[in-house]
Amino acid sequence: MMIRSKITGYIVLIAIVLEACSLITADVPLDEVAGRQVFENADSAIAAVTGIYEGIASNTNIFCGGASVYAGIYADELIYTGLSVPVVEFSNSTLTSGNTTLESIFWKNSYYFIYRTNACIEGLIASQAIGKALRDQLVGEAKFLRAMLYFHLIQYFGDVPLVTITDQSFNEHMPRTPLVVIKAAILTDLDDAVELLSPVYPTHERARVNKWCAKALLARFYLYEKNWAQAAAEATAVINSGLYQLVPADSVFLISSREALLQIQPVIKRYQTLDGQLFIPSGNIRPNFALTPALLNAFETGDKRKTSWVASKIVNGISYSYPFKYKKRPESATDVKLSEYTVLLRLAELYLIRAECRTRLGELSAAISDVDAIRQRAGLPLISNTHAGINADDLLATILHERRTEYFAELGHRWMDLKRTGQTDSVLQSLKQGWKNSAALWPIPATQISLNPSLVQNPGYY
Template sequence: MKKYLIILLAIYAIACNKLIDVGDPENSENGKTVFSHDTSAMSAVTGIYARIMASFPSLLNGGLTICAGLSADEIQPTSSSNSMQEYYINSISTTSNFNRLYLWYYGYTLIYQANACIEGISNSTALSEVISNQLLGECYFLRSLTYFQMIQLFGDVPLVISTNYEENAGLKRTPTIKILSQIKEDLLKATELLTDNYPGNNRIRVNKWAAKALLAKLYLYGGDWADAESASGQVINAGTYRLEKDLNRVFLYDSKEAILQFMPYENGYNTTEGAQFVPSPNGTSLPQYSLTEYLLSAFETGDKRAANWIGRKTVNGVVYTFPYKYKLRINFGPTYAVTEYVMVLRLGEQYLIRAEARAHLNDLAGSIIDLDSIRNRAGLPLIAQTNPGIDVNSLFKILQKERQTELFAEWGARWFDLKREKTVTSVLVSRKQSWKDTDTLYPVPDVELKLNPKLTQNPGYN
């Protein structure tokens, strides 16, 4: 982790001028100087967003969608030579470059960068209160988001909340329950520091409702149903967001459903998902990944999501289906334009969170209302009309199916749901030839174990 400080200072220098043009910080060699001005401090924090989007696919930029989608039962490689095959067969090498560089290492790079900004802002007396609160809130959120994904993949990981690299380099793995407590603490701070308004144009930086939406997700995963219902309800009732009636507008840069999006950073790219999933128009080019029959069979007849969010390409008489929520692939030509942003949090998921929480709280009528909001947009029969007296177990089955079909190929939602519901083995043992119970966690990279003898490996890996 000694090299992270060098990385951070380098990013200060380049900042994130494509997100928000605030200029370079003065004298980026001196961390104190970076946080002595509102503009340079803002540049340092927006640099975290730039770092998230600067490499693809990576933890918070499409990588999670791909690797977790493969690990579950959503997508599969169309070629056995695909380097991500090991995620599909749930046999990830401890020396996997993707696992080490783009999941583990990338996650800790973002965490360190957030920590440096939190320390710099907290210790500064030169920043205006409004800017200081906004930037601190963003950093707490971004650190929480990163840790939330890390523990889903690796389980216990070292909890790093400072820039003391000498101490950090020898940290043991922290119990997940303690990391969850830190995430909750950070998000509660963020909701207090942030305002309803988005800083800058569009919804590409964090506001209070983004922090509240992630908090709702945290509560859901922890089985804290009352708080999950409350937090998601506050987001839904904020009046800022609405479900897009047109499914093809959901993932656009100006989507009214978006609570938080990440803006593309590299010319020629809209989103990593579009670049990875949408095949070349060349007649013989296969998509890199196709949807599994297990996912396709989950869609009801007439589901508009199947028509609008699933792409199809026929090659040599074989029809390949692929995720098509994002429509644009790589384009280095003169027609390139940014019209799709990476969707991080959206209103549709908040309805599903509240629906599940309400069902657990025995508010079946309220749960049905939320589910029907999603089903209505998908063009499906409403539960309130077809089965108003549905029992709770049947309602949970519909909830699981709706999450599967609404949130497929988004941030590993299916993989995480199978694990939190403790159904991952019962579902995948018949769908994956070599499935083992220990496949629910990814391996700690071998190089990290060598660098830090206090780290231990997850069960099932040599």
């Protein structure tokens, strides 16, 4: 467990110091004296940073449940079987600026955690009482988390306010920051994280960030920016680190997974993961989120991922298939033995990133080798045996297909892939009634614009 025996005495103090209203436009009660005290002690400084991870694990947000569910139904992965109006808007891809789920899970929670990372970075840099090695590690973790939050925010909203300080008198009037500036800030944070973080995990589990996590996110960032050579180089560094390996499909999401780069440790009593709670139906109730027929048909015959990561249930004579990557629902016992952690980064993505980049760089043989590593784990025929002479266009299509079946209903990967490859209209136009081009960006929550008139709404919304 995350050094809890050492940090319990600091929880109340840190909660007071780092408690921030989720709205960037509201006052934040930050006591400067208490803030300095937190970062004048090694244990409380560690607790301040690990408290961000625990906060992420404590409610539905982009990383825990949010993107997996809502980006999944917004795209073409999931069908919502319920009647909640905010969720139906996601399912129909007809979001409105008044959608409360959009605001709470994707906007408010994200800025809440961004505020906490900013508070930790400021406090740690100003502290003279903490050793350099520890300070570097903690600052590196906070910068990584801030970069990951902004990376996801821009996928959904486009330009957003780039908040990097805790001065609310400044933050509450911030307009949207140009995308190019936000991307530069993400890159700076990740470059800093690579320099500051140790290649060794700070705990015996993979529930906090190390250098390889920062390089993995850099590889993803460069892929999205179409910097193929740099993305391939960062992915290669992680793959060659020797710390990770692909594991059988039924072991990927376990605590002990050697494939996981970064996991989030559950903190809610009786819960394992929020993804498991949201996806797995209880009793005789139908699943709230069922897999689309198109996704089910995308799996090749014999794919072990479908066998291990998809479950089915018949309710009132109707068969529903649903995501089963995480296999534990909340339990009635209070002393639940944890077996699953939420996985934020894993090795399979690095192989697929490198495969795509190598293909675009004309290195087809090496790209096939990377794709085959994923297909071999899935129990599928290897491309090197069946289509050794495949051309670049067909190989790219194969890689994107592998990403779809590897990362379905997981952290919004499918939605982000459709966006970065320019396929949102071609894929979703025929599936979503009322789909419009402007739906590729989500609306800025109306409440936020009301509180901060400097914010401008995305096109197509009011």
